Amino acid sequence: MDPTDTAALPEAAAPFLPPIERPDWAYWGVFAFTALLFFRPQDTIPVLAPLHLPEVAAIAALLAMFGHRLTRRLPLVRATPELAGVGAMALVMLLTTPFSIWPGGAMATFLDVYIKVVLVFMLIVNSIKGIRALHQFVWLIVIAMGYLAGRGVFDYMRGVNLIKGDRLRGPIDGLMGNPNDFAMNMVTFLPFAVVIAISRGRPLLRLVAGLISLLMLATVLFTKSRAGLLGLFVMGIVLLLQMRKIRPGISVAVVVGLLAATPLIPASLWTRASSIVNPAEDDTGSREARKELLRQGWQTFLTHPLTGVGAGQFQNYNPPERLEPSRETHNVALQVAAELGIFGVGAFLYLLTRLVAALFWTKRMFPRPTSHQPKRPKGAVTPIEAFRPAEHESMRRQLAAMTASFAGWMVCAQFASVGYYWTFYYLFALIVAARQIAIERFTAARLAMSPATPAWKEKLTA
Secondary structure, eight states: TTTTTSOOOOOOEEEEEEEOOOOOHHHHHHHHHHHHHHOOOHHHSSSGGGGGGGHHHHHHHHHHEEEEEEEOOOOOSSSHHHHHHHHHHHHHHHHOOOOOSSSSHHHIIIIIIIIHHHHHHHHHHHHHHHHHHHHHHHHHHHHHHHHHHHHHHHHHHOOSSEEEEEEEEOSSTTTSSSSSHHHHHHHHHHHHHHHHHSEEEEEHHHHHHHHHHHHHHHHHHHHHHHHHHHHHHHHHHHHHHHHHHHSSSHHHHHHHHHHGGGGGOHHHHHHHHHHHGGGGGGGHHHHHHHHHHHHHHHHHHHHTTTEEEEEEEOOGGGOTSSSSTTOOOOOHHHHHHHHHHHHHHHHHHHHHHHHHHHHHHHTTSSSOOOOOOOOOOTTOOOOHHHHHHHHHHHHHHHHHHHHHHHHHHHHHHHOOOOOOHHHHHHHHHHHHHHHHHHHHHHHHHHHHSSTSSHHHHHHHHO
């Protein structure tokens, strides 16, 4: 959608440069759900487990969102192409369930995992309506990652919660239970903490974000995840390129710091990293096992090209010729292909393309400020007219972090079966929410500056 096109207005265009928005109850409901998802107090305080607090928070948020929209005579949800894509993915998962090798298991994956992902994705896109709310939500995720990273570092120092002697597991089960998933989450959300740490102003918050960044970085190293290390490397390069546009000169300081810290990295980590290209360094056999799983994942897709073997069922698909039974594909594309077939692949590729399109469209709307403003086309709106300077800078920082986060996730996902899980969809929802904020604000500014708008006529006569 063209932000200067008044033929397709958002549902409720805000006034020109509106006051700082106040999040509604739907926002606080999904905020509470996210806190419970990542901090998981119900795991450490047994009395909370029977209360099902995350589900209660999500249901309350949905009711608040529906009530808010119904009272304003709006559709129940804000329709976006991305939400349609997530819904299509859910539909494919549901329709392929009867053809699964274990329909009950496939339905459990749909009900216990993906339908929750769809609902929370919808809540985030519909409830984050302003820059302040977006910033608060990002801070929640950063603090949650800092808490988990802190627990991970503490466990590593004590020599507990390790596998194979020296690899750190996640402190919570499920979302970050194994070292690779733990590292992937840290890599994905690390850019948000780093960008806050290098921003101007608020020294205490920057200090907290800097400490969290160090803990998250240490956690990735302690997991000794090869996928995590590759993702960290790619994410770091993208983040440095983005940081140059936000804080010129900061990249040099970061590179110098990394070079100074290199000798402190344990030799065992370098040995494990080198096994990516040197099979002789892999004494566990996991490198060859991963290659075999990729071959088996592709063969499974060729055997079941239309419906796959069912959501979450590749590890339960064990034909006689399979050499690595009861294991996942360890590749997001092959996971979706083997389990959901060609229609699942199409839906997931659509999600990826929509994410990239939303991200780059929004980035284009927030160019780097310059002393010389280009001539504005007739009827267009510039970012300076639609956003306050602090808001404009905040959006540029968030979008820079989102770009690096997606790059890191994309690399890690080539070595993980994470097509249905929270990390990707949280990042995706934040990107879509940022785009929707830009669309609504640009449209509101255009309306306010239109000669047909009374406010503009008052400006002319003032």
